[in-house]
Amino acid sequence: MTDVRDRIDKFVLNELVLGDAARMPAPSDSLIETGVIDSTGILELIEFLESEFGVHVDDDETIPENLDGVDRLTAFVTRKLAA
Template sequence: MDARIRSELTGFIVDNYLFGDVSRTPAVDESLVEGGVVDSTGILELIEFLESQFGIEVSETETVPENLDTIARMTRFVLGKQHVLETA
């Protein structure tokens, strides 16, 4: 499951922020903000993607680097949110 989520996140980032340039694909633990891949507007677009693609809701208090700054962190965040939905 996490490989699928990671792959979808990576694809979205490459398509929408790197304009298909796979040679610039960030490592899973590379900061998207510090690496210049996304800015504050890009984070909002990422949140919209996470919500629509993975059926989760991202609250304002969850929009922190610990959840959204790397592909690995976003993958863990999505998995955690989906787990909560499954057990609710």
């Protein structure tokens, strides 16, 4: 799980906040509410998850409970990898 979180953190830092560590949200923070991600960013995030981890994100899985925050993303990917 640590590897999953590290890879997600790296993506958020490099791609969503463009290397600005001061804008990096806490793991439990909403990426949407903190302004880190918008609808286009969510598509980029899904593409990252699918290519980086080899998982498929179904349309019905694109909900905040799965994708809105590093903690939630880590748990979602971990569940997908275990399935």
